[in-house]
Amino acid sequence: MSDKLFHIIAVTLAVTLSVTLLSNSLYANEVSFDSMDSNGDGRISKDEFHDTIVEWGTFSDFDMNSDGYLTSEEFAETGYNSGSFEEWDVNNDDQLDEYEYYDGVFDHYDENEDGHWQRAQWQDAGDDGFWDI
Numbered sequence: 001m002s003d004k005l006f007h008i009i010a011v012t013l014a015v016t017l018s019v020t021l022l023s024n025s026l027y028a029n030e031v032s033f034d035s036m037d038s039n040g041d042g043r044i045s046k047d048e049f050h051d052t053i054v055e056w057g058t059f060s061d062f063d064m065n066s067d068g069y070l071t072s073e074e075f076a077e078t079g080y081n082s083g084s085f086e087e088w089d090v091n092n093d094d095q096l097d098e099y100e101y102y103d104g105v106f107d108h109y110d111e112n113e114d115g116h117w118q119r120a121q122w123q124d125a126g127d128d129g130f131w132d133i
Helices: 003-028 046-056 058-062 072-076 083-088 098-109 119-127
Strands: none
Touching: 046 058, 046 098, 058 098, 072 083, 083 098, 098 119
């Protein structure tokens, strides 16, 4: 087998493997109401939300300096109302940690404040682009 043919086969296999792995990882993180509703009760609790969302790493998408916190400037990139920053900063340290951010997101869509998301609230988050991960 010539070196050129070997190189073509190796590159083809590498590309095929990369595409396969990428499509499998995207499928594994498929966002759906039912996948997040781990106990199947037809609603998503804050714990179910946290257990799933932390694995996806959406917080790190906005934590531009990777210090584990969102400043008000970084928070501005999330698209949420800037007034929410102060509301979500429960310990008043002028930054949001991962849990303050996710609690804020959850509470933002939990309009009836029952501690759960129903399917309509899930869809509201999707309509706002939250699931465009």
